[in-house]
Amino acid sequence: MITTVNPVLRVAPAAPAAAAAHFRAALALHTDVSDVAAALAAGGDPGFVLVDSRSTEAWDQGHVPGALHLPTALVPEQAGQLLDRTVPVVTYCWGPGCNGAARAALALAELGYQVKEMLGGFEYWVREGLEFETWQGRERRARDPLTAPVGADDCGC
Secondary structure, eight states: OOOOOOTTTSSOOOOHHHHHHHHHHHHHHEEEHHHHHHHHHTOSOOSSEEEEOSOHHHHHHOBOTTOEEOOGGGHHHHHHHHOOTTSOEEEEOSOTTOOHHHHHHHHHHHTTOOEEEEETHHHHHHHTTOOEEETTEEEOOOOOTTTSOTTSSSOOO
């Protein structure tokens, strides 16, 4: 008789304490588009600076309103003039298929900044129907039903 192993449980789940430590650490390093949008929409000081780490050409195609443009390659020479080390930084790039935000976050952390990466990047900002800016002004696209709930302001998670 052949015994099949459930591929999900082939490696046993971590102990609850280990899982809690892992997910706490992940949340200390990451945020998401929805949480950033909510913090910015609340008005006033969100408590962080949002940094778009993409090229000028990418920035010109569209960026999150209020974001600071600081391409990853320029972080070492310009971060000290543009950012306050006492204010946390949230980085973003194109989307989940790009590690530019992680590279920018690493460069900032190595310079002494507290930093988180915005998961989803600009792609998910737009796909969730949030307003963005180009050199022509502000735009908004319809929500993608595969990434954001239709008929609700948030997914409830």
